[in-house]
Each structure stands twice: as structure tokens, then as C-alpha cells.
Amino acid sequence: MSDSQQAFFTDAVSEKLFQSLVALAAEVNVLRDRVARLEGRSECPNPSVDADAFVQHVFGGLAKP
Amino acid sequence: MSNPDFARLTLDADTKSFQAYIGAFRKLWAGPLYRALREEAITLGHQDLSDYPAFEAELQKRPKHQFFGWLEHNLQKMKYEGRWGIVQAANAERVGLEALVATPVGGNRLTEDPGLKLPDYYEENDFHQHPGGLREDPLAAVIYRESASASGGVVGKADLHARYVKALLGDETVRNVIDIGCGFGRSTFAFAASGPETTAVGVDLSGSCVRLSAHLAEGRTERDRVRFVQADGVNVPFADGSFDLFTSTMLLHEMPAAAIRELIAEAFRVLEPGGISAHLDFLPPPDNFLRALYLGHSDRNAEPFMRELAEMDMVAEHEKAGFVDVRIEPFAEDDQGLGERWRLPWTIIRARKPKDAVQ
Numbered sequence: 001m002s003d004s005q006q007a008f009f010t011d012a013v014s015e016k017l018f019q020s021l022v023a024l025a026a027e028v029n030v031l032r033d034r035v036a037r038l039e040g041r042s043e044c045p046n047p048s049v050d051a052d053a054f055v056q057h058v059f060g061g062l063a064k065p
Numbered sequence: 066m067s068n069p070d071f072a073r074l075t076l077d078a079d080t081k082s083f084q085a086y087i088g089a090f091r092k093l094w095a096g097p098l099y100r101a102l103r104e105e106a107i108t109l110g111h112q113d114l115s116d117y118p119a120f121e122a123e124l125q126k127r128p129k130h131q132f133f134g135w136l137e138h139n140l141q142k143m144k145y146e147g148r149w150g151i152v153q154a155a156n157a158e159r160v161g162l163e164a165l166v167a168t169p170v171g172g173n174r175l176t177e178d179p180g181l182k183l184p185d186y187y188e189e190n191d192f193h194q195h196p197g198g199l200r201e202d203p204l205a206a207v208i209y210r211e212s213a214s215a216s217g218g219v220v221g222k223a224d225l226h227a228r229y230v231k232a233l234l235g236d237e238t239v240r241n242v243i244d245i246g247c248g249f250g251r252s253t254f255a256f257a258a259s260g261p262e263t264t265a266v267g268v269d270l271s272g273s274c275v276r277l278s279a280h281l282a283e284g285r286t287e288r289d290r291v292r293f294v295q296a297d298g299v300n301v302p303f304a305d306g307s308f309d310l311f312t313s314t315m316l317l318h319e320m321p322a323a324a325i326r327e328l329i330a331e332a333f334r335v336l337e338p339g340g341i342s343a344h345l346d347f348l349p350p351p352d353n354f355l356r357a358l359y360l361g362h363s364d365r366n367a368e369p370f371m372r373e374l375a376e377m378d379m380v381a382e383h384e385k386a387g388f389v390d391v392r393i394e395p396f397a398e399d400d401q402g403l404g405e406r407w408r409l410p411w412t413i414i415r416a417r418k419p420k421d422a423v424q
Contacts, residue, residue: 006365008135010126018135022143026086030149033082047085055089062132063097 029054068284072165072277074154074211083149087140094136099407102129106354113353120353121360133358138365141194144212151211152196155204163203166276175279176294177272184297184324186370187270192319194367199271206277210249225398226255229314229345232396232413239263239310243335245298245328246270246316250278250291256312257287266308267293268301299327306337317346317414318363322373329386336418342388343415345396349375350410358407379414388416 009015032054033047076084105127111120124130145152155162183200191198195212199205229252238260244253247267257265265287269275275293282288296302298313311332317325332342349359356375363371383391396411 006138008131008138010131014131015135018132019139022090022139026083026143026149029086030079030082033078037078047082051082051085051089052092055086055093059090059093060097062129063093063101 025055025058069281071280071283072162072207074151074162074207075158076154076211080149080154083147084144084151087144090136090140094133094140095407096405098129098133098136100405102127102133103354105129106357111353114351117353117356121357124354124357134361134365137362138194141366145194145196145208151208154211155208159204162207166203166207166273166280168280170276170279171283172289174282174288174292175275176292177275178295179272181270181272181295181297183270186321186324190319190369191367199269199274203273203276205271206249206273209274210277213249226252226314227258228398229396229413230255230259233312233341233343233415234259239341241308242266242310242312243268243301243303243308245301245311245313246319247278247293248274248314250274250281250293252312252314253278253291253293254282254285254287256310257291262290263287264290265292266303267291268296268298269293270295270297299324299331301331301335303335305334306340307335309337309340311336311340311342312344314345315347317344318368318371318374320374321370322377325374325377326382326386329382329388333386333388333418333422338418338422339420340418341415342383342418343413345411345413346374347371347409348379348393348412348414350395355410359410362409383414383416387418387422389419391416 007015009018029051033050036050106124109120109123111117111123144150147153187198188200195205195209197205199209202208239256240260240263242253242256242263242265244256244265244267247253247269248271250267253265253267257263267275267278269278272295275295278293282291282293285291294302298316313328317328320328329342336342347359349356359375360372363369379393380391392413392415394413394415396413398408398411
């Protein structure tokens with residue numbers, strides 16, 4: 001069975017903080033798309049393209065030296 | 066009627082947004098984050114292969130590696146779980162989908178074995194974090210297929226299996242193929258499509274997988290040349306010398322070493338003299354950084370037997386079973402080139418049963 005408690009960070013607080021941040025951003029991404037649909041900004045929103053830009057904007061710094 | 070969308074999940078808009086987020090994160094993980102980690106890794110000591118344990122220990126202290134590992138494990142988990150996960154999407158349509166996949170399959174394309182004794186390793190592991198594995202849920206294969214394509218999965222790549230067939234056979238054709246661990250049938254279909262008279266039998270431990278595959282065969286040009294059988298690949302219900310190609314795709318790394326040895330022996334048994342055994346799988350290259358990511362994937366993605374596969378001498382194992390001309394070659398899954406993004410190290414392991422082998 002997969003281990004749902006698997007840890008990757010050297011301290012538990014960082015682990016939980018990052019987990020919360022990723023989950024929060026997921027919620028924001030879903031809500032962004034929902035608002036776009038409600039406002040009718042696009043007849044056919046493209047979640048993939050929007051998500052790429054969003055994730056890069058929020059988390060791209062992870063890959064910076 | 067061509068029916069590639071048979072039993073497809075209907076993802077709602079929020080689920081699509083969430084899965085797109087996972088896919089976007091996987092791009093960041095496999096691209097920029099991987100490259101940044103690689104740049105850091107080449108500055109570490111212990112690059113010699115004999116110093117691998119020390120290299121791995123150094124790498125694991127690096128924050129970028131900790132982010133990399135966290136994302137690898139959790140993005141896969143998130144893809145399946147939670148209110149916008151694929152399992153929830155399947156549950157929302159469960160009654161209708163179960164009735165649909167349970168409908169009779171036409172022709173002689175499906176042989177199920179509900180009493181099949183599943184090997185312990187298969188019972189005990191939820192490979193690639195698929196909740197519950199592919200064992201019991203009648204919708205397991207439906208969920209697996211969706212997960213393979215919903216957010217950048219490898220097995221969802223449209224032409225992966227056709228490329229494997231081309232790399233393996235070139236312009237040659239085979240007559241009778243047995244495809245072990247066929248999943249939802251893509252590899253079996255690709256081999257059957259390789260020649261106008263080629264027949265292919267897909268074999269899988271998962272009843273859900275062989276059933277979905279048989280349904281998906283409906284309407285395909287090669288539908289009368291494919292069959293799907295629920296069985297253990299190490300003990301298939303076919304006579305000696307029945308096939309001229311024995312193959313698997315992404316199967317070996319999900320089997321313990323003892324089972325792989327049994328599989329190689331079974332390949333030798335069911336191949337005709339001169340027949341080919343070929344497996345598309347993953348083996349670590351001689352590079353400490355790539356080896357660390359390979360072995361890390363084993364730990365992070367519920368693939369415990371990748372370590373055993375990495376330790377096996379596949380040339381020796383095949384030769385011990387009687388095979389000759391054993392070759393281990395890298396495989397390119399697409400035209401984008403290797404090295405600029407993290408992919409598991411695709412490898413083809415091929416061997417030939419001697420033409421003068423005693424049947």
C-alpha cells in the first residue's frame with residue numbers, strides 16, 4: 001500500500017506548509033476557472049493553458065537557483 | 066462502430082481545472098525543477114558510481130530534491146484522490162459505468178477467470194499509487210485509463226506503443242503476439258495493427274483491464290485479430306511454441322525478481338524456435354543522479370520492485386533461460402530528445418529463442 005504519511009522535508013513544519021500551499025493553490029485554480037466561466041470571458045476556457053501560467057507564476061521560483 | 070470513448074469518465078468543469086493544475090505542476094516538476102536540481106547535482110561530490118550511497122545521501126539533503134520528491138509523490142496521489150480526483154469522478158458515475166462495462170463482449174475476444182489466484186506481490190501493492198490497485202474494482206481499468214491521460218501520464222501518450230512496435234520490429238511483421246500485462250489494451254492493439262494478419266493476445270491479472278480492453282476492441286480494424294485473457298503472465302494457458310513474439314510494456318518493474326525469472330522461463334516455453342522476447346521497461350543508466358531519481362521513483366510512487374529490477378543482470382537471466390542475442394537498448398518515447406526533462410529511462414530488453422531450440 002502507498003504510504004500516505006511519506007515525508008520528504010527535513011522538518012515537519014515545512015512539509016505541512018508546502019502541502020497546504022499546494023492545496024490552497026489548487027482551490028484558487030479551480031475558482032479562477034469557475035469565475036472565468038461565470039463571467040463568460042471565454043466560450044471555451046482552456047484549463048490547461050491557464051493552469052500552466054498560474055503554476056509557473058506561483059511556483060516557478062522553486063526552480064530558480 | 067469505432068468506440069474509443071467506451072466507458073470514458075465525464076469529468077465536470079472543476080475536476081478538469083484541478084486535473085489541469087496537476088498536469089501543469091508536473092510540467093514544472095519534470096522540466097525547470099528537474100533541470101535546476103540536475104545543475105545542483107553535478108556540483109556534488111561522490112559522482113563515481115562506486116560512491117552512489119554517499120551521493121544519494123548528499124542529494125537528499127538538498128531542498129530542491131525535497132521539493133522534487135514531494136511533488137512526485139503527492140501530485141500522483143492528488144490525481145486520484147480528493148473531491149476532484151479521478152476516483153471521485155468514477156464514483157459519481159459508478160452505477161451506470163459498472164453496468165456498461167459488465168455488458169457482454171462480442172466475438173471470442175474475452176476470457177475471464179474470476180477464480181484466478183493473484184500473486185501476493187500483486188495483492189499487496191497499489192502500484193503507481195492507484196488506490197486499491199487494479200485488482201477488484203470493476204472500474205479499476207476505467208480509472209487507470211483516465212489517470213494515464215488526465216494529467217500528463219506516460220501511458221496516455223498516443224503513439225508510445227506504436228513507437229515501441231516500430232523500434233522493435235522495424236519493417237518486419239510477426240504472426241502471433243502475446244502481450245503480458247496489457248492494461249487497457251493499447252500495446253496489444255499496436256502489435257495487432259503492425260501487420261494485416263498479425264494476431265495478438267493481451268494477458269493481464271486484472272479482470273477489469275481485460276474486460277475494458279475487449280470492449281475497446283469493438284469497431285477497431287483489428288478487432289477479429291485480438292483476444293484478451295485474464296491470467297498470470299508466468300503461467301499462461303497456451304501450448305508450447307504458440308507465439309513468435311512475447312512482449313510486455315511497463316510490466317517488469319512491477320514484478321519481484323523471482324516472478325521476472327518465471328516470466329522469462331514462460332516466454333521461452335510459449336515462443337516457437339526463433340521467436341522474440343521483448344520488454345519495454347525502465348533501467349537506470351550509469352549515472353548517479355539519474356540512478357537516484359530512478360530509485361527515488363521506486364520509493365515515491367509505490368513501485369517497490371524497481372530496485373530489484375535494477376539489480377538484475379537481464380542479459381544473464383535471459384541466457385540462463387536459453388535465450389540468445391540478448392540486447393538492452395535505450396528507447397525514445399517521443400522526438401523531444403532526452404535530457405531536458407525528467408523521464409524514466411526507457412529501455413527495450415530483447416532476446417531470441419534459438420532456432421534449433423528443442424520444443
